[in-house]
Amino acid sequence: MAEHKICLITGASRGLGFHLAAAFWRAGYSLFLVARNNVELNHLLAMLPPMGAQRARAFVADLSDPAASKRITETVCSEFSRIDVLINNAATQGPLGPLWSTTADDWARAIQVNLLSPIDLCRGLLPLMIDQRSGSIVNLSGGGATGPRPNFSAYATAKAGLVRFSETIAEEVKQFGIKVNAIAPGAMKTAMLSEVLADGAEKAGDREYSIAETVFATGGTSMDDVARLALFLGGDASLGITGKLISAVWDNWEKWPEHREELAASDAYTLRRIGGRDRGFGWGDK
Ligand SMILES: NC(=O)c1ccc[n+]([C@@H]2O[C@H](COP(=O)([O-])OP(=O)(O)OC[C@H]3O[C@@H](n4cnc5c(N)ncnc54)[C@H](OP(=O)(O)O)[C@@H]3O)[C@@H](O)[C@H]2O)c1
Structure with a gap:
């Protein structure tokens, strides 16, 4: 096991997570794959071509259960000697419609799946990464993180929180050589x-x-493009690139390694308030 890098992907049973799992497997990672649907997870395992000593492990968990993240991190810590990449990809759109048409329970459930469980997975797995003095966390952002998204208030609130969370812990862990970034997949x-x-x-x-x-x-959007960005963030080519929200559609991230220092010193690709001055309003600022 130890010679293979380990990547944990949540929401691997379908959609982007399924695609990411196949891409990281082809890139030589052993996988720890999380979702609720055991049948779809096993279908994914069966599709992965045999690759020597690489190992793929499916783990059934419902991330709307606040206890699920602890079970996941305990299993990773006991079964794997390391964790190289954590991809918080699982998400639910939550209740759609204006806030007053939603229930508090549905709203809280979306926040648990989309924000609190990813945070708990980071809290649980960072000690392993800190011991290793390496690791990469990739959090999937989504529509509503950078602007209002009416009728998707729980989803948008969670995703905005996840991006600011990524920026914040990126600062906390960069001293250990750990990167934390968010992807806007399109x-x-x-x-x-x-x-x-x-x-x-x-x-x-x-x-x-x-x-x-x-x-x-x-x-x-091509899921191949998103997977290429996730592989870049997971690997050594992105060393020093951290605390950024990166668009798989619009950003020229392949060129970023040539501008590491400029990027690190800049607030480009982060969440910020736009002031009146930034929009040319002479009356908006003191
Ligand atoms: N699709 C888009 O246009 C779009 C745009 C921007 C951002 N994104 C983001 O990209 C990521 C992937 O989205 P997608 O389009 O691939 O979504 P998807 O097809 O709906 O897949 C979501 C995945 O999350 C898992 N999941 C959902 N609820 C879960 C729970 N309670 N516990 C554990 N796993 C759960 C699902 O598996 P089970 O049902 O088996 O649990 C599934 O594997 C998400 O973070 C999403 O917010 C998507």
């Missing part, structure tokens, strides 16, 4: 968007419904 043709179509424009809003329709018609 709209992908997965079950998450088909849920928007199933819920309809009444709940999701006309704009979101029409985006989902377009993505289903045109194919959306």
Whole structure:
């Protein structure tokens, strides 16, 4: 085991997580794969071509259960000697519709899956990475992290929180050689968007419904592009690149290693407040 790098991916049973698992496997990582659907996880394991001593382990867990992260981290610590990459990919859209039409329980559940469980996995696995003096955490951001997303308030709030969390712990752990970044993957043709179509424009809003329709018609963001970015962030080529929110669609991240110091000293690719001065309002600032 020890000669292979270990990557933990949540939400690996379908969609982007499934794709990431196949890509990290091809890149030589052993895998610890988490989701609720045991059948789909086993289907994924069966699809991975044999690769010498590389190992893939499926772990069934429901991340809406606050106790799940502890079970995951305990199992990783006892069965694997290290953890190289943690990808917090699992997410639920949560209740769609304006806030007053949602229930507090559904809202809290989305925050648990999308924000608190990823945080708990980081808390549980960082001690291993700190001991190793290496590691990479990749948190999947989503629509609403950088701007309002009406009718998706729980999802947007969780994703914005996850990005600021990533920026914050990136500062805490950079002294140990650990990177923490967030990826904005772009709209992908997965079950998450088909849920928007199933819920309809009444709940999701006309704009979101029409985006989902377009993505289903045109194919959306290539999951290969997202996987290439995740592999870059997981590996040594991205050393020193941390605390950033990186778009798989728009950002020229392949060039970033040539500008490590400039990036590290800059607040580019981070969440910031836009002041009136930034928009040319002469009246907005003292
Ligand atoms: N699709 C898009 O357009 C889009 C855009 C921006 C960002 N993203 C982000 O990209 C990531 C992947 O999204 P996707 O489109 O691949 O979504 P998806 O197809 O809906 O897959 C979500 C994954 O998360 C798992 N999951 C959901 N609830 C869970 C729970 N309670 N416990 C454990 N696992 C759970 C699901 O597995 P089980 O059902 O088996 O548990 C599944 O493997 C997410 O973080 C999403 O927010 C997606």
